[in-house]
Amino acid sequence: MLVKRIRLKPGYVLLEMGGEFNIFSEADKMNGSLVCMPSINELGIALWALMEKGVDCEGLIRYTMERNGIDEEEAELDVGEFLAKLIHAGIVDCDK
Numbered sequence: 032m033l034v035k036r037i038r039l040k041p042g043y044v045l046l047e048m049g050g051e052f053n054i055f056s057e058a059d060k061m062n063g064s065l066v067c068m069p070s071i072n073e074l075g076i077a078l079w080a081l082m083e084k085g086v087d088c089e090g091l092i093r094y095t096m097e098r099n100g101i102d103e104e105e106a107e108l109d110v111g112e113f114l115a116k117l118i119h120a121g122i123v124d125c126d127k
Contacts, residue, residue, distance in 0.1 A: 034088055034114060037088055038082075039082050042057050044057055074098070074113070081094060091114075
């Protein structure tokens with residue numbers, strides 16, 4: 032994985048609305064979720080919670096391997112896809 036360290040930027044929250052989990056700006060959460068972010072699946076919810084605790088990329092991959100019973104390559108792809116969405120939306124800071 033090209034990203035070594037990733038941190039959630041302050042000011043974003045994960046909230047359930049209408050049965051789906053979405054990321055909102057704390058300052059504007061009454062106006063809807065971020066336009067560039069689709070709803071978050073169960074794995075994304077778990078990864079978000081781990082990132083809030085400061086878990087690094089390797090920890091996210093290990094968690095995904097254990098949770099889903101998959102190999103490292105597949106877990107890295109799953110985590111990478113989720114992180115790419117966060118990076119594209121400007122929700123995280125990362126070091127490569």
